[in-house]
Amino acid sequence: MLTFDLLHTDPANADTGYAGSHARRGTLTLNHGVVQTPIFMPVGTYGTVKGVMPSSLEDMGAQIILGNTFHLWMRPGQDVMQSFGGLHGFERWNKPILTDSGGFQVWSLGAMRKITEQGVHFSSPVNGDKLFMSPEVSMQIQTTLNSDIVMQLDECTPYLSVEPKTKGQITTEREARTSMEMSLRWAKRSQDEFARLENPNALFGIVQGGMFEHLRQESLEALVAMNFPGYAVGGVSVGEPKDEMLRIMAHSPHRLPTNKPRYLMGVGTPEDLVEGVAQGVDMFDCVMPTRNARNGTLFTRYGDLKIRNARHKTDHGPLDPTCTCYACKGVTRPDGSVSGGFSRAYLHHLDRCAEMLSPMLSSIHNLHYYLNLMAEIRASLESGTFGAFRAQFKADRARGV
Template sequence: MLQFDLLQTDPSSHARRGRLTLNHGVVQTPIFMPVGTYGTVKGVTPRSLEDMDAQIILGNTFHLWMRPGLDVMAQFGGLHQFEKWNKPILTDSGGFQVWSLGAMRKITEDGVHFSSPVNGDKLFMSPEVSIQIQTTLNSDIAMQLDECTPYLSVEPKTKGQITTEDEARASMEMSLRWAQRSRAEFARLENPNALFGIVQGGMFEGLRQESLEQLVAMDFPGYAVGGVSVGEPKDEMLRIMAHTPHRLPAHKPRYLMGVGTPEDLIEGVAQGVDMFDCVMPTRNARNGTFFTRYGDLKIRNARHKMDQRPLDETCTCYACAGSATHANTPDTGAGRSWAQGGRGGFSRAYLHHLDRCGEMLGPMLSSIHNLHYYLNLMTEVRAALDAGTFGAFRQQFKANRARGV
């Protein structure tokens, strides 16, 4: 089941406010979706995700197929019961992971032959197999199997060069054929959830338009833009982001896959995107980088060794405010004074110490903070769209981020 209600649009951009109803709950859009590759968002408990008002999370079809396997998933009736998450889940198709295997895989019209990165077993993934796995996982949103078109060519004669239009076309057209097969298998299995098609076409607007039109003719419940953030320069990604999302059907949800920085999210919203995911908040957290309202903070820098301030004095996450402020409370950016507020969070000095010592609490707190920042940013975006002030919000966001911490 999927129902998408378009609630508000922004006259100054393509931004829109929506409500997505799925089998396991309602998702307010625009939304950021934390990535739980192996059935867990790294370093963050399900309770913490609920406290920070995560509405939907991701699972990874490829990795869950490898471990723990479909027999375990079937025993639990799917991923929700296995990982104790009662809200919506989106699963990717496994296409990106297969693409990233490089020389370990061979792509054919039928599907992809590859060696398991876990034990070396010879395996095969087709559009049908991907849908069968995702049906067993019982995700609220499944994705068609596609070929992720790389920015740099992987063809033997042109390897390492920018992918040509002919190469991108061949990849895009096979993804379209795989979309049809994914859709047919989804229907055959009578999967009660929703299936999204994925727009491909590399860095070529004409190919993107062809892919978009043919997918729309297949009448998927929702659509994603894939094949971005795959090594291309930022200006190329922004060009495709400006071209594609707002051309997708207005009455269906739009998902930009694997993107990105806070700035990317705001730009994506302005171009009509409803849904985002990225490993960046948790991956950067594990490497000591925090996202804040006023720019990025690298906790490993020596200047933080004696700093008693929290990461972000306007943030209400557990790392910044402790238990004194509930994580669901929206950050208003109103300039609340840390010194006068009796905050119960952790200092930059303490987080610097944890990172230097390799203590596991460090990446746990940093992941909580970064995910809270991303989710709260989307809360603020939705509030601005509801109030009709997204244009002003967008400008203030840029000014705040440029200010620095």
């Protein structure tokens, strides 16, 4: 089940000269709950958002998280998932879950895989077993996972060619077309198997076409004709320069149906999220908040902070004085005492000592920052002030910490 209700769109403002954008505010109703959009979805590759307790995710306002079809198929496997009734019961998360198809992970195996029209033959990175992933197999795994949103199996069109004669060069139009057209055929096969399995959830199609707008348009139109409940834009943030990504981001999302959710896969920085919303995107995911946290980079309202820098060694201030997360502000107990609310000096110390608490607190902060950013975007769309919010966001981030 999927219902998408469009509540607000970004208006033009004659008084300020603001021309408006494709930004929009909506609600997405799924089998395990309602999601307010635009939304950022934390990535839980192995059935957990790395280093973050589920209760912390709920406290910071996470509405929907991701699971990874490929990795959960490798470990613990379909039999275990089936015994728990799916991923919700296994990881004890009662809100919506989106699972990717496994296509990106298979693509990233490089020489360990062989792509054919039927599917992908590859060696398991876990134990070397010979395995096969097809649109049908992906749908069967995701049905076992019982995820609220299921993604079609597609071929992720790389920015750099993978053909032997041109390997390492920019993917040609011919290569991108061949890949895109196969993804369309796989979309139909995914749709047919999804229906055969009588999966009660929602299946999204994925727009491909590399860095070629006309191929993106062909892919988009063919997928819309298949009438998926929702659509994703894939094949971005795969090694292309930022200006190329922004060009494709400006092309595809707002051309998708207005009455269905739009998902930009694997993107990105806070700036990417704000610009993606401006181009009509409703849903985002990226490993960046937690991955950067583990590497000592914290996102703040006033730019990125490198906690490993020596200047933080004696700093009594929080990571971000405007942030209300557990790491920055803490929580007040019933007796009036405060738990949490740590200094930059303390977080710098934890990181230098490689203490486990360091990436945990940093991940909580970064995810809270992303989720709060999306909440502020939603509020600005409700009040008709997204243009002013967008401008202030850019000014604040450029100011620096």
